[in-house]
Amino acid sequence: MIATRSISTLPTGALRRIHHIALNVSDMQASRHFYGTILGLHELTGTEIPTSLTELVRQGRVANFRTPDGTVLDLFGEPDLSPPSPDLTQQFTRANHLAFDIAPDLFELAVQVLHDNGVKIDGEPVTRATGRGVYCYDPDGFIVELRCDPQ
Structure with missing residues (x-):
């Protein structure tokens, strides 16, 4: 008989939803315009901003938006971010992290x-x-x- 090691896992359904997606952006003003004005997402202001990000938002280094389903999109300003390849078929990522609730x-x-x-x-x-x-x-x-x- 071969002994198998039991590996713990989270139960199916434990991750309830995507809580937020964080993207690195090179031009905060252009990105805020794109997500807020062009796409029409609600930009978080005042007490809507998570307290852990309030100072970064005040400094203009972070912006937060909410999608209609409640998912938060966090934009992190990285002005020295290298540009993606001009070849649109070349994959790259600017995502910072994906957060599950x-x-x-x-x-x-x-x-x-x-x-x-x-x-x-x-x-x-x-x-x-x-x-x-x-x-x-x-x-x-x-x-x-x-x-x-x-x-």
């Missing part, structure tokens, strides 16, 4: 599942006024955040 009571399980499966985690889980989060890397090195609202 998880119930607060499953957050510790999520961190344990990442550890149990040898997933590379970027630093320690963080706690902010807006909730808790842990950043990890997918198999291609893309940053994924699992986050929950405060309890």
Whole structure:
């Protein structure tokens, strides 16, 4: 008989929705115009801005938009960002990270599942006024955040 190692996983449905998508942008003004004016997304202002980003928004380094389904689009200004290839068939990414929402009571399980499966985690889980989060890397090195609202 061959013994198999039990690998922990999150239960199906534990990730409730995409919470936010973060993009690096080279021209904040042009990107705000595109997402807010041309595409008509609602730009977060005042108390709508997550407290962890208030100072960066005030400095003009971040802008936040909400899609009609509630997903937040965070734009992070990176003025020194290299331009993409002029060949439109050449793939590239400007995405910073993808964040999934998880119930607060499953957050510790999520961190344990990442550890149990040898997933590379970027630093320690963080706690902010807006909730808790842990950043990890997918198999291609893309940053994924699992986050929950405060309890």
